[in-house]
Amino acid sequence: MRILQINKFFYRRGGAETIFFDTINGQRARGHEVAEFSTRDCRNLPSDYAHYFVENIGEFPLGRGFLPSLSNFFKFFKNDETEKNLSALILAIEPDVAHLHNTYHNLPAVFFKVLKKHKVPIVMTVHDVWPLCPKRRLRRVLNSKLCVACRHAHLFNCACYRHRGESAGANVAGMIEPYYYRFKGIWKLVDHFICPSQFIFDQLLKFGFPKDKLFLLHNPVNLPTEPFSLGNKIVYLGRFHVDKGIKILLQSLPWLRQYETIIAGHGPENHWVENFISQYSLTNVKKIGWVDQNHWNDLMGQAKVVVLPSLVYEGSTLAILEALASGRLVVAAECGGIPEIIKNNQTGFLVKPGDPEALANAVKSAMGMDEINATKIIKNGRELVEKEYDSEAYFGHLEEVYANILANLSKK
Template sequence: MRILHVNKFLYRRGGAEGYLLDLAALQRDAGHAVEFFGMDHPENLPMRYSRHFPAHVEYEPTPAAVSARLALAGRMLWCRSAQRGMAAVVDDFAPDVIHFHNIYHHLSPSVIRAATASGATLVMTLHDYKLVCPTYRFLDQGAICTACVHGGLRQAPLRRCKDGSLAASALAAFEVGAHRLAGAYASLDALVCPSRFLHGQLTAAGIHRDRLVHVDNFTSVDVPQRAGAGEGIVYAGRLSPEKGIDVLIRALARLPDARLDIAGDGSSRAALVDLADAAAPGRIRFHGRLDTDRLRLLLAGARVSVLPARWLENQPLAVLESFAAGVPVVASALGGIPELIEPGPCGALVPPQDPAALAAALGDYLADPDRARVHGHAARARVLAQHAPAAHLRAITALYGDIRATRSPAAVETPA
């Protein structure tokens, strides 16, 4: 098959980008022809069709000039340059399948419109909650909120959930509402939900119920394995408020001999470094963003991994990557996380924003190497059974095939 992946960023920026690049590599290894469409960005990997990408733009921080704000709002609603570029790539590459990922804001659903007439199978993997939550993350100024699921998009401006701003919240709600009214996602054949939690939220909101498909995420299993019980605690991921790293640092302060390695970067890094210096001086190392090989080595040396989220995670790759290394995970009991972590066999679930509970769960592993070793083996067994690359590739390929089969003339019943 000829497969075109579409995402606003085309470098390993976060979980969504890691997923699409790894899936594309699997597909190429299986003999498929794979190409990409996205936004022009200085960190993008070399791409065949980069000359057709729309210009690089950033939405944070919001520009002060009204004219610049209006231009950004217009692009967010419908990006004509993305539509033209996408049409050119589709015309030249002639894909059998177009697989969309995170296209919001920087590309907009205009890229779906450009693909609709191609006759290709159109699939979109949902990496967040944008189709039902204007702020993506089910957060209202840092607090968990799912009001828009049952209360509709008007809840966003009523609650001013986007940065406490009526204007920003109204614009975010208008964007989602306008795309719904325009049927911007109507031509998609399937929307893939990595977690049952996400599937359930979209179903409850009545969003494309007939086309939702649950397919678990995957991670590489050909990675360095932990030798023995490992040492210390590792957090790998974005450094931003919803990830709860401040809670983790306060938990570490309750474990006098524990050491923590933090891999990743983000808007909260400076504040977290200051907090670490005050709460646990000399016991926390900030590594910044690590390449894949260095991150895998860091995980393989850990006794336990941690995800102290204060938001509703979808199906975090950080958990799967730790499991693949044979490392148990302590994480918040939120969103799709409980689908991955069975308390006891491969990790522990704790209440969010509770440093004492988090410290107790981490302390149990630090104090008991045998427990960490046994749970690590169980964690890896879970990945091998349910989240291995080969199984995921089969599931996605089967999804493509099922859609293509229902579209074929032979599948259409001829009237008697």
């Protein structure tokens, strides 16, 4: 089968990119011809199709205090380079199907119509809740409850419920792109939506996406042959962003001074993290940069507990799955699709989002857990990943999705 894989970034940046590249590599290993379409960037990995890549128009600067430049603003709605390059790529490879990952903000929406113009079926993996919430949160300020105010296309609510430091102008700018998607019928052009979690599936259904277009398929996880020997440190791997709970994690650490802690990543809260560590003299905390795949195993091997204190409704958190697969104890926030993976006191530990003291207590319990009980929870976590997130099953089901779409189209 000839498959066109599309993502807005062509370098390893987060969970969506990991799934994007793992899907490409896995499909090629199974004998499929796979081409890529993305944006140009000096950090990009090599690609035989890089000459088709297009300018990264940048995201609407939601929450950054200024409106996007008019130049990039209009490129989102009308983009000759994208139409020309994608059309040329389609004519060159004649794909049977296009598989989309994260494309919003940085790739102009016109590419959906280019695919349909050339009668290429579209499958899209919904890695996060952006199709439902322009802020990718489904949550309001200081409120841990699920927010569905943008249901029925009431996207203006994202400007009404803004976080501290977000200007009204930037929030209005952030509404324009999802309004365009909805009122131009962009989502209707997608033949099938891949939902990595039941949470994503249920929310898309509640927001009016057709049930017959939704398919629950867990992300694949490469399971190490044997779990790493258990370390003795607390580890956080992720973006330094308020939505990821980095501030909540740091605020919990004064209660955890007896444990060595490593926080790995980067992001807009980088200086805040450094200042907090200095202000509270957290000499037990080591801050390192983003960890590439070559150093990931080494860092994971030092961990006894991996912490993911997200404040937003995650779809399916790859970092949690990788931690479980590696035989770590996981403490995570009870929100979104996370409780589908972490069953409290069975495969890990759940805490209320946004509560530093509760987070500290849960981490302390996990760090102090004896070997017998820790081994039991670790075993449960690995078995869950092995059963529900198997790579071979993922690729097999994905091929079924592609085949069903092609079969249905041939009947029309």
